[in-house]
Amino acid sequence: MKIIENVKRRHFLIGSAGTMVAAAVGAPGMAQSDGEPLPDYVAWKDAEDMIVHSKQTLETKRAAQGSELITPSTELYIRNNLPAPPDEIVADRDAWEVEIDGVANPGKMTVGEMKTLAVETVVCVLQCSGNGRAFFDHETSGSQWSVGAAGNVVWTGVPVRAVIDAMGGANAGAVFLTGTGGEEIPEGLPPETIQVERSVPKAAMDQAILAWEMNGEPLPLAHGGPLRLVIPGYYGVNNVKYLKRLAMTAEESPNKIQQTSYRVRPVGVKGDPSQPSMYEMAVKSWITGPLMDAATGKVQVHGVAMGGVSGLDKIEVSTDGGQNWAEAQFLGPDLGPYAWRPFVLITELSEGTHMLASRATNEAGVTQPEFFPPNERGYGNNGWRAHAVDVTVS
Amino acid sequence: MKIIENVKRRHFLIGSAGTMVAAAVGAPGMAQSDGEPLPDYVAWKDAEDMIVHSKQTLETKRAAQGSELITPSTELYIRNNLPAPPDEIVADRDAWEVEIDGVANPGKMTVGEMKTLAVETVVCVLQCSGNGRAFFDHETSGSQWSVGAAGNVVWTGVPVRAVIDAMGGANAGAVFLTGTGGEEIPEGLPPETIQVERSVPKAAMDQAILAWEMNGEPLPLAHGGPLRLVIPGYYGVNNVKYLKRLAMTAEESPNKIQQTSYRVRPVGVKGDPSQPSMYEMAVKSWITGPLMDAATGKVQVHGVAMGGVSGLDKIEVSTDGGQNWAEAQFLGPDLGPYAWRPFVLITELSEGTHMLASRATNEAGVTQPEFFPPNERGYGNNGWRAHAVDVTVS
Known part of the structure; x- marks a missing residue:
């Protein structure tokens, strides 16, 4: 089957004759994906179906999405804000500990303990906030995703509510559900400038799970294993990988990724907390x-x-x-x-x-x-x- | 994760102390799968998840089935009555021709033509008639499947009814839907002794499709591509691979695979057409x-x-x-x-x-x-x- 690159519509609009321009932009696109080898930590993906934008950003080819009911893990996009932690963290998955805070009885809970509480399987779209960015006519920074920073994924884990209930319930005054990722913070950088910590309205607890399995297999490290916060219906960034802390909080995380990043605002305007955050996905x-x-x-x-x-x-x-x-x-x-x-x-x-x-x-x-x-x-x-x-x- | 072999219960019944016997039978089982390389035509499967019984019979490991919603193609069992045809038949999938007979206007139809009629996607269990054979206490010939000659598969294709209707409808007097496989018949053998041709009650048309896609990708040759008859709810043998002829018939196929094979009868009794055929699967x-x-x-x-x-x-x-x-x-x-x-x-x-x-x-x-x-x-x-x-x- 001929593999066709993700089509970048804005190039079509700039050009005059549809076919010629399509052929012209097709060529560099092909070179980009077929030339670039997969990074080691995702070497198990299907190179033929992926476009490698960078080591941390890999897109699924539009043609590969086809009419797939479920996106195979080998084709699912990758967008990591920080490098994945070392393999060791998935050596003993059930031993992975999460600090639970903002509850009546704060403390640690292992994945093994979570598995004794409840189980749920949910299918949902995982989609980067910037999916479709390449189709804007204005220049944007960030990965030039077209349609392939999205996939339909089966997640299995424990409902967040079951974990919070097991710790005695959320504190009065909790407004947000805040998840903190376990990525290593590069030395010399203030954590709040780079650490992945996102707060979502606590109502998202209705559907949120802590997932240890993706598409029926243990959650791969590249996708956040051993444990990832999954909030069905919410953009990718809220689905915190390598979850090490889960807290019911009165305030949003003070980190940059929450305060100023992932905020929708007019072109040329800086991000600030008054702007809408990338929470619920749209039709x-x-x-x-x-x-x-x-x-x-x-x-x-x-x-x-x-x-x-x-x-x-x-x-x-x-x-x-x-x-x-x-x-x-x-x-x-x-x-x-x-x-x-x-x-x-x-x-x-x-x-x-x-x-x-x-x-x-x-x-x-x-x-x-x-x-x-x-x-x-x-x-x-x-x-x-x-x-x-x-x-x-x- | 420790891969555990499919457990053969009848061995447990023969032995005395459960644990000891389990350990004993575990060893040869391990050797069987881990030692045996995958045959070339299914080298793309995940060897770690498969038990190789023979070149034509590969079973999915019980542990690999886990709680998978869909069985990945790389883990799906293989049971071919005859060797798969050469790769060439999937070089131009849309050109594959099927003879349609027992209809008002008999003739040939290509996969490309079928794709202009209608499309349907259905998820169904594909299961060999002999799945669970290893658990009988009596000796049986045939592959000693335990639970892994089964998977849950997404199929996409054209409803059989749409094809029959496009050819003017079934002839009066049609009782069966008969599908013929395109495998090569070894020289010197009378075709009826070996050719895969199965007849099912025509009521199965309600759910039957001719599938060109499996799990969102073009149907692999090993699983019957470019086109397979899929009858949801029916045992694997009825899902004829490399379909080359589809006919509405008054009689069942005269071939051995229909007349005497796949017939349920008491131990020691020969197969004959009066016995129940392996059609609908059970709970x-x-x-x-x-x-x-x-x-x-x-x-x-x-x-x-x-x-x-x-x-x-x-x-x-x-x-x-x-x-x-x-x-x-x-x-x-x-x-x-x-x-x-x-x-x-x-x-x-x-x-x-x-x-x-x-x-x-x-x-x-x-x-x-x-x-x-x-x-x-x-x-x-x-x-x-x-x-x-x-x-x-x-």
């Missing part, structure tokens, strides 16, 4: 095939769609850049409100260039917008037009 | 962990359960050889009536040897029996007692 979808060309006649248009924090109501596909929409069909079982669903539309395509777009609507009645406003860090892009692909039919 | 479940030993205290007992051709109603676990049962909890989303569901029970185990067993009940109200009758070829074993494991708690 979103994108086409995963065809991406470049197709033969005339009937063709299957594929993609994936997610409702954010609510289930999906419907998915529509346009083959004429959004002038007309047809309802497409979800494929396979519904894996719950936080999961994505692959979709397909069989449609007739005539000769020429077609802009294929998809537009999801969730059960809360929210429809994916045509545009998402430009913002300083390029977060949260779910605009359907930016995610569209130009396909040449001949 | 079944088994423990996947712990398998050998555990520490005293609270422990998670895991397993997988399937309803056969109906959804699951409940799953019970016994830790005392079936004297007492506790309802266990299904893990994760329900993937439909033909899929399996992982389950877990957190329970307290005291020092000593415990026989862990599981017992599923489906929505049709059928409960997995304690014993399944011995039969000539060792088919269809779903007795809960035979599938139990002895675990030493200290």
